[in-house]
Amino acid sequence: KAGVTQTPRYLIKTRGQQVTLSCSPISGHRSVSWYQQTPGQGLQFLFEYFSETQRNKGNFPGRFSGRQFSNSRSEMNVSTLELGDSALYLCASSLQGWGSTDTQYFGPGTRLTVL
């Protein structure tokens, strides 16, 4: 079956702009998580959605937001971009999003560069 897809793969924006990233989970997966990966901070949890509800949120400012649609596809939005938002944004899907039997499957990521 098809894996997790993320669009776009690469994005260049300037400071102050906003951006929307998209994630399509594996068919049948209802949980979608978002992570930010940078060389200095590693993989940091942004938020997790299940059945259109956000169940957990990481320590990121309110400029970072997300949503999930009824077909489990998810989007994340970053408003008023800052240079420090340059990162690889990874989306992961799983069946339930928790529990020791639930494996997360990651997409290839969206590389965001803020100039």
Added chain:
Amino acid sequence: SQKIEQNSEALNIQEGKTATLTCNYTNYSPAYLQWYRQDPGRGPVFLLLIRENEKEKRKERLKVTFDTTLKQSLFHITASQPADSATYLCALGGNDYKLSFGAGTTVTVRA
């Protein structure tokens, strides 16, 4: 606050040897621990999961141990091959709908 440390940023080993990676954590009681592999420009790929009540898990040439008293997991790659060269990430999970990752260890296997 919660802290996850992986022993070193980089590990260089000779082909055929065993690579041992360490993941230590503090201020957290995970229900399970996972190891992922990440290649440059790609998302992490799940390798192994070990639960808090398990001591050891194996999968082919991979072995992971979990010591909740020491708050440590060891990840071993036996008979290493150049194709094993990648960054390996440990991740801790509970019932809070998220994984917390270490910074990763980059393994380079020399032929």
